[in-house]
Amino acid sequence: MKISYYPGCTLKTKAKNLDRAAIASLEALGVEVEEIDRWNCCGAVYSLTADDLIHMVGPVRNLIRAKEQGADKLVTLCSMCYNTLARANQLMREDTVKRDTINRFMDDEIDYAGEVEVVHYLSFLEQEIGWEKLKEAVKAPLSDLKVGTYYGCTLQRPADVGIEPFGSYLLMTGMLEALGATVVPFAAADKCCGSYQVLGAEPVENSAAAAVINIAGGAGIEALATSCPLCEYNLGKQQKQLLAKEKIGAPVPTYYFTQLLALALGLEAEVCHFELNDAASLELLKSKNCLAAA
Amino acid sequence: MCDTTKTPKVATGDRAILPEGARTIPIFVMGKKYEVPETLTIMKAMEFAGFRFLRGAGCRGGICGACPTVYRMAGDYKLHFGLACQTVVEANMYLAQIPFFPANRASFKLEEMEGVAETIHALYPELFRCVACNLCTKACPMDVDVLGYVSAMKQGNIEKAARISFDCIQCGLCASRCMGEIPQYHAAQLARRIFARYIQPQAEHLKNRVMEIEGGKYDPMLDELSGMKKEDLEARYVAREREPDLAAAGTWQPKDTSHL
Numbered sequence: 249m250k251i252s253y254y255p256g257c258t259l260k261t262k263a264k265n266l267d268r269a270a271i272a273s274l275e276a277l278g279v280e281v282e283e284i285d286r287w288n289c290c291g292a293v294y295s296l297t298a299d300d301l302i303h304m305v306g307p308v309r310n311l312i313r314a315k316e317q318g319a320d321k322l323v324t325l326c327s328m329c330y331n332t333l334a335r336a337n338q339l340m341r342e343d344t345v346k347r348d349t350i351n352r353f354m355d356d357e358i359d360y361a362g363e364v365e366v367v368h369y370l371s372f373l374e375q376e377i378g379w380e381k382l383k384e385a386v387k388a389p390l391s392d393l394k395v396g397t398y399y400g401c402t403l404q405r406p407a408d409v410g411i412e413p414f415g416s417y418l419l420m421t422g423m424l425e426a427l428g429a430t431v432v433p434f435a436a437a438d439k440c441c442g443s444y445q446v447l448g449a450e451p452v453e454n455s456a457a458a459a460v461i462n463i464a465g466g467a468g469i470e471a472l473a474t475s476c477p478l479c480e481y482n483l484g485k486q487q488k489q490l491l492a493k494e495k496i497g498a499p500v501p502t503y504y505f506t507q508l509l510a511l512a513l514g515l516e517a518e519v520c521h522f523e524l525n526d527a528a529s530l531e532l533l534k535s536k537n538c539l540a541a542a
Numbered sequence: 543m544c545d546t547t548k549t550p551k552v553a554t555g556d557r558a559i560l561p562e563g564a565r566t567i568p569i570f571v572m573g574k575k576y577e578v579p580e581t582l583t584i585m586k587a588m589e590f591a592g593f594r595f596l597r598g599a600g601c602r603g604g605i606c607g608a609c610p611t612v613y614r615m616a617g618d619y620k621l622h623f624g625l626a627c628q629t630v631v632e633a634n635m636y637l638a639q640i641p642f643f644p645a646n647r648a649s650f651k652l653e654e655m656e657g658v659a660e661t662i663h664a665l666y667p668e669l670f671r672c673v674a675c676n677l678c679t680k681a682c683p684m685d686v687d688v689l690g691y692v693s694a695m696k697q698g699n700i701e702k703a704a705r706i707s708f709d710c711i712q713c714g715l716c717a718s719r720c721m722g723e724i725p726q727y728h729a730a731q732l733a734r735r736i737f738a739r740y741i742q743p744q745a746e747h748l749k750n751r752v753m754e755i756e757g758g759k760y761d762p763m764l765d766e767l768s769g770m771k772k773e774d775l776e777a778r779y780v781a782r783e784r785e786p787d788l789a790a791a792g793t794w795q796p797k798d799t800s801h802l
């Protein structure tokens with residue numbers, strides 16, 4: 249099986265760990281990953297101003313690239329990329345007037361009307377591989393690892409592009425359970441990580457990230473799994489600082505879900521690029537025998 | 543399909559004289575109409591019309607980037623771009639020269655920086671104002687995929703940015719059209735420099751030759767020549783061993799190979 253893949257800028261730079269582990273895992277599962285040619289930034293944040301069509305041009309151009317290259321599905325991974333691409337796609341499918349305006353502005357491209365389907369990596373795993381088959385492919389089960397599925401904001405919102413209904417965490421839970429992990433529910437799985445707020449200020453008293461980490465820790469979660477580089481930045485990169493400032497009681501190691509997937513599939517720890525995770529504990533993974541291949 | 547009955551539109555050298563039998567066509571330079579021979583480039587046509595280029599012309603060979611032109615054809619909304627020294631005039635072209643477009647160039651010391659994309663991001667944070675409108679690519683007279691290299695820089699792929707932007711002649715038309723106000727061509731130049739210095743493997747033979755030269759291998763020869771009397775030097779020059787004209791590449795060697 250071959251899929252068209254849209255990585256996104258961050259996955260090529262700061263979040264290589266999310267990207268490399270994802271690609272290696274799919275290859276281990278027998279899926280050929282083909283990065284679309286000549287892609288650009290997804291737009292990062294979907295513009296909510298109704299007539300701000302210029303910010304649709306970036307995501308739509310990527311979808312056009314996929315259509316041009318013969319793809320009917322475009323798999324993507326980063327929660328933000330998924331959100332902007334899926335929402336722009338929805339606009340191109342449903343709003344004929346805006347679609348026409350955008351197509352006419354992009355007179356250097358073929359016309360686009362939402363022919364490509366934007367699919368999140370987790371949905372792809374469930375639909376095309378399935379949890380049973382995934383379970384069979386596991387070489388180093390994440391037994392005894394208590395994981396929290398941290399969805400953040402953009403995987404489920406808004407409802408019409410969410411990868412699953414708001415408040416359910418079936419996809420990541422299904423994947424993690426197939427990998428042998430124990431999924432522990434917690435009350436902050438869909439709370440905001442603090443988004444870009446952290447860039448303007450030091451972590452503050454009511455830090456959103458601190459609240460998520462504390463709730464997860466309190467629920468007995470040993471590892472948080474996320475799909476979003478911005479969430480990882482707030483929960484992972486900032487975690488030492490939050491700890492030093494006593495905003496959180498105890499650390500909760502944070503991983504990308506693709507890193508846990510790669511490890512369970514028995515891939516070398518190198519493909520996970522743990523050096524890029526500030527709050528991923530290798531000790532924890534070792535103590536749970538999750539670093540079997542290393 | 544090729545229409546052979548039409549006079550072929552080719553540039554006629556570098557002198558603005560009306561070639562025999564050439565038709566003239568109307569063009570509009572900064573809104574004023576001129577009748578010019580249809581075979582000329584924009585640059586020669588403007589000179590034919592009486593303009594003189596003190597700036598905004600350099601190589602006249604399509605490589606220095608001094609002569610970008612922006613034009614529209616009467617009745618068509620599309621904006622076109624070209625190099626005045628390369629683009630042949632067409633009837634009812636409305637044109638103007640944009641010999642320079644202001645765009646900030648960051649200052650940096652290549653030897654002191656790191657060969658990573660973050661360096662480019664820090665010096666040109668405007669890159670992240672790109673909305674992928676692609677007007678830069680449409681404006682490029684060299685057909686460079688400007689959006690492609692801007693995207694490559696954002697994706698941290700310096701090599702890709704360097705390779706895509708290789709044909710850039712720094713004319714600045716991309717920057718003139720950018721709604722994100724990005725100085726694309728300066729950022730691309732930085733990407734190529736970083737690529738050449740930190741990423742591209744150095745050619746062994748070049749490195750060795752530079753070491754030899756710096757080690758003084760050729761100094762005694764130079765000293766000998768510069769110490770000679772003029773007549774002796776002339777005699778030596780005339781008597782020098784020369785590679786025969788039209789010798790196939792790599793077939794000839796001098797008798798004394800000790801200096802190679």
Ligand code: FES
Pocket residue numbers: 598599600601602603604605606607608609625626627628
């Ligand atoms: S004069 Fe140098 S590119 Fe035209």
